[in-house]
Amino acid sequence: MSAAGPANITEATRSGRVWLGMMEDVVPLDDAYLERLRRRDPEALRSIVDGQGRRLYRAARGMGFSKSEAEDLVQDVFVTFIESIERFEGRAQVGTWLFGILHHKSQERWRTVVREELNDPVDQVFESQFDARGSWIRPPAAPDQHVGAREAADAIRDCVDGLSPLQREVFQLRQVEELSAADVSKIVGQTITHIGVLLHRARTKLRSCLEGKGWGRSR
Amino acid sequence: MMTCKDVSTLVSTGGLSDAPLVRRLAVRLHLAMCRHCRAFRRQVEAVARSARAAAAALEVEPLHDFESNIVERLRQ
Known part of the structure; x- marks a missing residue:
């Protein structure tokens, strides 16, 4: 998947076979289909919006946008996709391309390029769980001993507000959309190593926040 | 020999695969x-x-005409 994706959304790629990446199934997207999209054929437009629209909406909401903001954002993503479709002729994943547009649009909305601090206090929180030999000082408890998935889902909605915008976006794309680190790296323009750091920080903050709510409290 | 910290870091960064x-x-x-x-x-x-x-609860938030509205805008 990663080898076929664009280096970034502005990179024009070679013509050839294109794939419409769904979560589970991968639908071939050939040149004829792309031509129909260029002509704004209603049926072709409908199929791509049906396949990706709610997924993009879910991601936008997960990144912290309100219902109306998320709906506007998804519309803007598709408008930009269709307007820039001339550049989408390579062996790229439509899903990755669309999420790349979503990333750029969300940064426009925030009116800033989101950057991550080199050091985050949460790194120390993680470090403090281990002794000098790297063994657990405060061992974690298995979460299913304390609370069910539904209650944790309710709790996590509050906890994600404590993440930085980039941590939240990476967590959303890696854990909810289940995109690979390589694809998320292309979407947000960070190295794969840094994607790992951002995911680690997000997970550490969420675990810490959920522990504070009584979920998976250390023994 | 990997320590608990090594293992948990690798699990947490998603770098295991x-x-x-x-x-x-x-x-x-x-x-x-x-x-x-x-x-x-x-x-x-x-x-x-x-x-x-x-996230599953978020996906069902948009009304039934969500997709139709997008397609309509794309056709303009």
Whole structure:
């Protein structure tokens, strides 16, 4: 998947076979289909919006946008996709391309390029769980001993507000959309190593926040 | 010999799938022996499951004409 994706959304790629990446199934997207999209054929437009629209909406909401903001954002993503479709002729994943547009649009909305601090206090929180030999000082408890998935889902909605915008976006794309680190790296323009750091920080903050709510409290 | 910190860092960064085979086997061996690291991995997996459960509720928020409105705008 990663080898076929664009280096970034502005990179024009070679013509050839294109794939419409769904979560589970991968639908071939050939040149004829792309031509129909260029002509704004209603049926072709409908199929791509049906396949990706709610997924993009879910991601936008997960990144912290309100219902109306998320709906506007998804519309803007598709408008930009269709307007820039001339550049989408390579062996790229439509899903990755669309999420790349979503990333750029969300940064426009925030009116800033989101950057991550080199050091985050949460790194120390993680470090403090281990002794000098790297063994657990405060061992974690298995979460299913304390609370069910539904209650944790309710709790996590509050906890994600404590993440930085980039941590939240990476967590959303890696854990909810289940995109690979390589694809998320292309979407947000960070190295794969840094994607790992951002995911680690997000997970550490969420675990810490959920522990504070009584979920998976250390023994 | 991998420490608990090594293993949990690798699990938490999501770098396990890209790690060399020898390292993946070392992690598997460590997890087989260490209940604390197994609990940590279950926590990480539970956070992901919870986030997906929370996200599932978001996906159904838009009204039935959500897709139609987008297509209509794209045709303009």
